[in-house]
Amino acid sequence: MKEVGVGVAITGCGAAVPNAVLSNAQLSAVVETSDEWIQTRTGMRERHILAPGETLSSLATQAAAQALAMAGVAPESLDLLVLATSTPDDLFGSAGKIQLDLGATRAVAFDLTAACSGFVFGVVTAAQFLRTGQYQTAVVIGADALSRWVDWSDRATCVLFGDGAGAVVLQADEQQDRLLGFEICSDGKLNHTLTLPFEGESRPLLADLAVGVGGYQPITMNGREIYRFAAAKVPDVVSKALFRANLTADAVDWLILHQANQRIIDAVAQRLNIPPERVISNIAQYGNTSAASIPLALDGAVRSGKIQPGDVIATAGFGAGLSWGAAIFTWGRAQP
Ligand code: ACO
Secondary structure, three states, X not given: OOOOOOEEEEEEEEEEOOOOEEEHHHHOOOOOOOHHHHXXXXXXXXXXXXXXXXXXXXXXXXXXXXXXXXXXXXXXXXXXXXXEOOOOOOOXXXXXXXXXXXXXXXXXXXXXXXXXXXXXXXXXXXXXXXXXXXXXXXXXXXXXXHHHOOOOOOHHHHOOEOEEEEEEEEEEEOOOOOEEEEEEEEOHHHHHHEEOOEEEEEEEEEOOEEEEEEEEOOOEEOHHHHHHHHHHHHHHHHHHXXXXXXXXXHHOOEEEEOOXXXXXXXXXXXXXXXXXXXXXXXXXXXXXXXXXXXHHHHHHHHHOOOOOOOOEEEEEEEEOOOEEEEEEEEEOOOOO
């Protein structure tokens, strides 16, 4: 019988982005916009875009392989693989393909859809399996390719998104729970403010029976509503997760928010009284990569040596649903 895992440690991370880079200047040849507008309103300078024929699964596999290597975990010993994405290569789910390509032969693998909150929701979901002792090792991947789903003639949305993948390894830890606190939330009342909807046309099959046949339509977003929502809810949810962790904001070494807009990041950090030097941002290089943005930013900060084992990290995601959530954890296995 397996020993009951009392806690969770986050022991590895990885990331991958496509090679193709799309700058603000290049975007201004596509829609009526400017580098100045995009930088001032969002902080973004460029984003990486999946090329035709490239797959999200391959980026996700690379990110997961790096995370496993950092954690020193062999793919075949993995118990659980969660792919947080809204843009799988296959609507039936891409986790199975990643499981295969990774060689995670024992792992149960499934997709989880929670838009830009997907990574935080995925970490919280995986942690429950570890805390019950059911599983010992999990990988959570956040990966999205919203470039496939934006309307490239809509300047209000097409400038915002980039593609990428990031991953973390979670391991059961019998000494200590390093997932210190979390809070996840949903509110469908504003569901219509951010959508990537299915639309079908009625196709008669029989005299008295029709089916809806169609496809997914490009992203629609009410930017101002989402901005207001994020600025109000994210500080609140981070505070609640900190409360559950029995910590206050001054204990946070690094704040890693979903990279949707630099102005949102700054406003939330200010509300929480976390100084800019403790806030991680990679939005200038990658734009909004949806479920990938938090692990992509985490990976950059870990590999550059900014984040050290034992550091307290506060993360928060928010987006379509609407959904939002925060998780507080210490990085690695060192004592905080
Ligand atoms: N270039 C130039 N002008 C533009 C562009 C552009 N790319 N986009 C919009 N504009 C114009 C608008 O048409 C508008 O012009 P008008 O005043 O003549 O009507 C003007 O700029 C201001 O538009 P706003 O929408 O009010 O601009 P705002 O300052 O709100 O910035 C933005 C827009 C950046 C989208 C902001 O609202 C935002 O970041 N919102 C949050 C988005 C977000 O977080 N999304 C999360 C998605 S997560 C997920 O789940 C996928």
